[in-house]
Amino acid sequence: GAGVSQSPSNKVTEKGKDVELRCDPISGHTALYWYRQSLGQGLEFLIYFQGNSAPDKSGLPSDRFSAERTGGSVSTLTIQRTQQEDSAVYLCASSLYWGSLNEQFFGPGTRLTVL
């Protein structure tokens, strides 16, 4: 079966523009996670969804970031008024159920460049 897919694979935008990043999790996976990977910074946890619900949004870097998940499947991460410091690879992962022992399967990421 297909793994986690993300689109676009690359996004170049101008400072101040809004961007939407899409994640298609593995079919049937109830949990979905967003991470940001910056050079030399490892993976920074942003938000997770259990079904369509995001119990904890405190990992989002600022109020310019938002995420939603519909139908227990596709998720979008929206960054409004992008800044140069938002440039990074945004990774999505899904797992069958929520909880640490459930293996997270990662997508290839979206590389965002803010000029």
Next chain:
Amino acid sequence: QQQVKQSPQSLIVQKGGISIINCAYENTAFDYFPWYQQFPGKGPALLIAIRPDVSEKKEGRFTISFNKSAKQFSLHIMDSQPGDSATYFCAASTLTGNQFYFGTGTSLTVIP
């Protein structure tokens, strides 16, 4: 504040050698420690994981050593191969939690 500290940042090993990557943590509530392997252009993939009730876990050429008292754990890659060249991330979490705290990654290059 970095919850998990990883070293070295980069590592070059000869084929057949042993690669060792170290991680340290502060939060004693952590009780699940996975390692992820990431190839260029790909997302990370789970390699091996350990819980603190054991001091060592081995899967093929990959071994995790865990020192609970020192709050440290490490990944050993025996008989390193060029195909092992990738970035390796350690992580920590609580079993009841959903959030993983990742280290900053180690770029491993295995020279033929």
